[in-house]
Amino acid sequence: MNQTGRSQEEIVKQVRKLLEERGRKALEMTRKEALREEIECKEAREALKYFMTQYWHGLARPTLLSLCCEAVGGDPEATIPIAIPLSLISGGIDVHDDIIDQSETKRSRPTVLGKFGKDIALLAGDALLLKGLMLLNDVVEKEVSTEGAVIVLDIVKRMFFELGDAEALELRFRGHVNVAPEEYLNVVKKKAADVEALARISAILGGGSYEEIEKLGNYGRLLGMILTLRDDILDTTDHVETLHRIEKECLPLPIIYALQSDETRCELASMVCRQPLTKRDIEEIQENTAKSGGLQRTRKIINELAEEAYSVVRKIDGNRNLEAFIVASCIPYLEGEIKAEKAFWGLEAKKRSEMHAYN
C-alpha cells in the first residue's frame, strides 16, 4: 500500500535501524540524567533505576522527534537535548498511569507499581516529572527563542492536561459495558496528545513553517491514536491483558464494538460482568469479540487513521521515514493476522519492548 515496492520485512528493518540510530543516544542520556539525582531511600532509588534501565525502552519518542525535525529540514541531532526532558515527563506520566489503572504488570513485565507498590511509584513518578519539567525549562532557555520557548511550554502543558483529562474520562468507563465507541474514541484521541506534542515541538525546533507544524501535529495525533488502538487489539488477544482491562480499566475498543452487536451484546455483557472470570470465560469473550467483528472494526479504524496519516505526511518533503513509522505501527492489523505481529513487534521479549513505541 505505501512505501511501494518494499516488503514488510524491509520496512521493519528500516524502522529498527532508525530507532537505534536516532533514539539510542537520547535514551541513554535520559537514563543517565534520571539516575544522577542522589536518592537516599533505597526503595525509591531502586524503583527509578528499575524503571529507567530495565522497564523503560523508549526509543520511539526521541526517534520521532528526530524524524519530524528532519522532515522540515532541521538538524535531527538538535532534538536530543529536548528529547531528554520530554522522555522524563512521559516516564513520570507512565508511572502514574499505572497507579491509576492498577497495572502491576504490562506485557508480562512488572511495572514500578507492581514491583515497589503505590507509594514509591507515586514518588518515583513525581521525581521524573519534576526533573523533566526543570530540565525542559533549561533546554528551552538555551535552545529555543524566547517566543519559541513559550510556545513549546504551552504545547507541553496542553498535552499534559489533555492526557490527564483522558485518564479521568476513562475512569468513568471503568466497569461499564455500555460505553459508546465514539466516547471511547474521543478518549483515544486525547491520549494521542503526547505524540502530537512531540511532532509539533520537533517541527518548531526544525524551523518548520506554520503549515508544516500543523501537518506534523496532525500526523502525530493520528499515529498516537493508531498506537493506542494497536494496544487495544493486543489487549483483546492476550489473556492476562484482557482480564486486566475488564477488571481494572475500561474495555478495549474491539470488545466495546462487540457489545454494540445485537447478536452478541447480551451474552457478551453477562460474560464480561461475571465474577470471578475464568480462563475459559476470557477465551469466550475473545472468541465472541472476534466473531461479532469487534477486532475487524477496530482494524478498520486503524486502517482509516493510517490512510489519513499517509495523506498528511505525503504533503511533507522529507516524509519517507515518517511513512515507515506508520507502516511499522500498523503491520499486524492491516494484515488482519495477529500472528503477523511477530513480523515486527514480537521478535523477542526485549526487542519487542524496545519496538513497543511509547511504552
Added chain:
Amino acid sequence: MHTTKMKTNEKLIEQVQRLLEERSRKALDVAKREVLQEKMECKEINDAFEYYAENWNDVIHPGLLSIACEVAGGDIDKSVPIQVVMLLLTAAVDIHDDIIDESNTKYGKPTVFARFGKEIALLVGDALLMKALVLLHKLEAQFPTEKMDTIWNIIKSRFFEMGNAEALETSLKGNIDVSVEEYTRILKMKASTSEAHMRIGAIAGGGEQEIVDLLGDYGRTLGILIGIREDFIDVFEPDELQNRIRNECLPLPILYAFKNPQTKKIVLNYLSKRKISDKDAKKIVDIIFEEENVEIFRKRVNSMAEEAYNTLSNIPNKNLVSQLETLIKGVIEDL
C-alpha cells in the same frame, strides 16, 4: 492552624493567623483563579479543582515567603507571582502526600483523596505541578537570569529532599521501632519546603547571600517546629493517631516516650486496638506527657526556638523580627 484539645493561647494563634492571612490573601486569590481557569472535559477533575480552590487556605507558605521578601528589603507585592508558583507546588505535594498517607481529612475537611478518590487526586496533583512550573518559567522576565537559576535550583533541591523524606517515611510505615533519631531526620528533611520559601522570598526581595542563608536557616527551623507541633496535635486526636499507626510513622512525642520500654509496652496495648476511643486517647496522652523523655524533648524544642530567635538578632527591622518571633511562638506556645 489546627483546632486542638491542647491548651492553646487563642490570642497568640489569632495574631499569627492574622499576620499570615494578610500576607497571603493576594497570592491565594490569584492561585485559586489560576486553578479554576483550567477547564477540562472531565467533570470530576473540574469539581476537584473547584473543591480544592474553595478549601485552599495555605497561609503559612505564602506568608513566609512574603516576610522573607520584606526582610530582604523587597516589595512584597512583587513577590505575589512567585508566591503563587510556590502555592501551586506545595499544593501538588500536599495532595500526593494525602494519597500516600491515605489521609481522609485535613483541618476538619475531607481531602481531595477522600472526596474524589486516589486517581483523581493523583491527576489533580500532577496538573498543579505542571501548572506551577509553567508559571515559574513565565517569571523569567521578572528576575535576572542568575536569580532565576538560583530559584529553580532551590525548588529542585528542596522538593527532591521533600520527596526523599516521603520515601524514607514510606519505608518506615507501620514500624513501631523507629528511632527518635531516624524520624527526627525525616522531619528535618521535610522542613526543606519551609526553607525553600524563606530562601526564595529573600532572593525575590533582593537580599544578599548572608540574609538568604539566615532566613533559609530560620525557615528550616520553623519547618521542623511546625512538624513537631503537628506531631503533638496528632497525639491528642484518636483518628489521626490511628491513621499514623497504619499509614505513617508514630508521632515524635510517642517515639520519645517509647525510649522507656515499660511505657512503650503500656502505650502499645492501647495503640494495637482496632479502634482507639477518646478515652484511650486521653490515657495515651496522660502516659506520654508524664514520661520524662518527653519532658526532655520539650526542653529541646524550646532550645531550638531560642536558637532561631538568636539568629534573628542581625535583622535591623525590629518589627519584622517581631513577626518572625511571633510565628515561632505561635508554633511552640502550647506544646
